Amino acid sequence: MVEKLSSWIRQQVESAKVNGIVVGMSGGIDSSVVAVLVKRAMGKDMLGVYMPCYSRQEDREDALLVAKKFDIPLREVVLDGVFDAFLKAVGIDGKDVKENAVINIKPRLRMAVLYHIANLKGYMVAGTGNRSELEVGYFTKYGDGGVDMLPIGCLVKHEVKAVAEYLGIPEKIIDKPPSAGLWEEQTDEGEMGITYEELDRYILGLDVSGDVKVRIERLKAKNMHKRSAVPVCKID
Secondary structure (H helix, E strand, O other): OHHHHHHHHHHHHHHHOOOEEEEEOOOOHHHHHHHHHHHHHHOOOEEEEEOOOOOOHHHHHHHHHHHHHOOOOEEEOOOHHHHHHHHHHHOOOOOOOOOHHHHOHHHHHHHHHHHHHHHHHOEEEEOOOOHHHHHHOOOOOOOOOOOOEOOOOOOOHHHHHHHHHHHOOOHHHHHOOOOOOOOOOOOHHHHHOOOHHHHHHHHOOOOOOHHHHHHHHHHHHHOHHHOOOOOOOOOO
16 A cells, blocks of 8 residues: 555656655644655655644644654744734634634645745645545645645545554554644544544445434535535536
């Protein structure tokens, strides 16, 4: 699996005739797996970018831990001030950081940083979304969903964990609760209202409770616009 994923990454770069890949590293399991796969595929022709935006110190330490262990070049771009300036410019006080209008700003700022760097270096942007997240649209449109490739988009969450274990990702990163770091104590499972185990079982056609099935199908319907191509008006 690891060799197939690495080979696929190389093929995307060769087909696009670009110089390499940039990937955002959050200190979480998904971005760590993608960064290590990209490193295996591209060698020195890649860059990891850590983009804190009022983020936890633990996340920075974990991103640095992975970068050091796997010899991944890592650049840090602090977005606290940019985030504050954006809120001020659009007239939002930012007190309720759980409002979608506010929390989606962070991943969209990160997307802008990654594409700025990619444009400067002639790189592609590798996304870190997995199949479980993509299934229910658990990503920000034109934020972490704005990428050129999704190397682990074919893997459900427990498969990502298995790959992480094989690659030697530090155990503390594998075991910590998945979080997009959108606000203090935010977790993916808490926000979705289901566990990744339940979501994986649903995707793989295994038994889940009726309540879980309803929750997942509501998420899919709500986020269908994220998972579809932008509609284009066609006039006969």
